[in-house]
Amino acid sequence: MFDNGSAISEPPFRAVWIVESNEDGVYAKTLINVSKKQFKFAKDRNLLKRRIREVYRLNNKNLENRLSSRKIQINLAILYNYDKILESSFMTKKINLLLSRLITNL
Secondary structure, three states, X not given: OOOOOEEEEEOOEEEEEEEEEXXXXXXXXXXXXXXXXXXXXXXXXXXXXXXXXXXXXXHOHHHHHHHHHHOEEEEEEEEEOOOOOOOHHHHHHHHHHHHHXXXXXX
């Protein structure tokens, strides 16, 4: 996926995805990654992953509607590329921008 997939950035996030045909009824398979190099403690990485997962869960309806209408599936990786823990409201804004850009690229 990282070698031949498409990518967009909306700092502090980067999304990498690859499009496949929908065979199992799941429209988006999602991976969330927070670098161990930037956050040494697992509690910090887990906090960020929980926040990102919750923001994605609340805001992925438009993406799923788009994928279901086109009958495709994406494998999506959301990478956090920043060395500080940001507020949830800022993350919500950035993930919404990232998802809207992803929808227009599909």
